[in-house]
Amino acid sequence: MNTFLLMCWEFFKTGLFAVGGGLATIPFLKEMSIKYGWFTLDRLTTMIAVAESTPGPVGINMATYVGYEMFGIPGAVCATLSLITPSIIVILIISRILDAFRESKTVKAVFDGFRPAVVGFILAAVLSIYQTAMLNSTGTFPAQFVEMINWKAVVLYAGLLALYLKKDKLHPLVIICLAAAAGALFSF
Template identity: 40%
Template sequence: MIYLEVCITFFTIGLFSIGGGLATLPLLQEAVERYQWLTNQEFVDMIAISQSTPGPIGINMATYVGFNTGGILGALLATFSIILPSFIIIIIIAHFFMKFNEQPLVRSAFMGLRPAVTALIAAACFEVVKVSLVHIEQYVETQELLQLFDIKAIVLFLVLFITMNKIRKHPIVYIIIAAVIGGIFQF
């Protein structure tokens, strides 16, 4: 019975959340409260863990909640249920998109959409800047401009950004280097 609840819940979340992992939160919270799968504290911990571990946040949350309620089978069912709606929808869209992408109406729509999506990605990047390169809370407390900037992080950012434009190594290389530097210099 609990497996059926997990399947239906995550299928619904996959079907009705548009805009990435954190857009699933309201639906997920509602289900978690209704079925009493997690306490409030566990829910907050679950989000923190999903954001800091690798992989898409939405998948991490589904796996975590599924595992907590129904073990390995629960984790697998939750994850497959959340991806099933988009799997079907995307295959249908991909099928037609590959047929109609040369149509003037579709081409002109994408010419307007591309700059907007680039801006959405830039905005997502800006959100990470706010938690990684600057300390807004410390600045609000102390009102000292020097407190606003995380100097260590900004130096690492500049070095990485300049290097990756000169030497085009695999992104994984820079992620590992940054992890090591973060560990050594206590970011």
């Protein structure tokens, strides 16, 4: 099989078996690096860093980057489309099944159970973001907790939160742009 088709096939498999979001694709990308030598693990680390620091879902960004590095723009487009095809198919099928059982009391009860758990997962993800954003990575917890706090970030956080709570019509993008400018100006 030629490498282009093989790359598409590998991304299709990743899309089919990586359960749990974008970061779940990383082990699959590592395997591609080791099995085929398409890119080095070092290069992959750079690609993950770029994928996390640019807009868009991290998993999509990584597929696009790997595809681009291998085959230019056609590679970027095909790797990404291969990655998302399985999940589109799976979700369209699940939607159809859910439609059929929409009025089922059992399905409703199960979803009522899901929701508080989802809030819990999101809280866990958010607290991890807080940790990276507000704490310096050096120092041991809890002995040096106060020294670990990134005060610039805390001040910015308090200011932006006050602004966002006060003006609830404000677009999230405004907060993102203000924060990016503050970060660049004051060397966060």
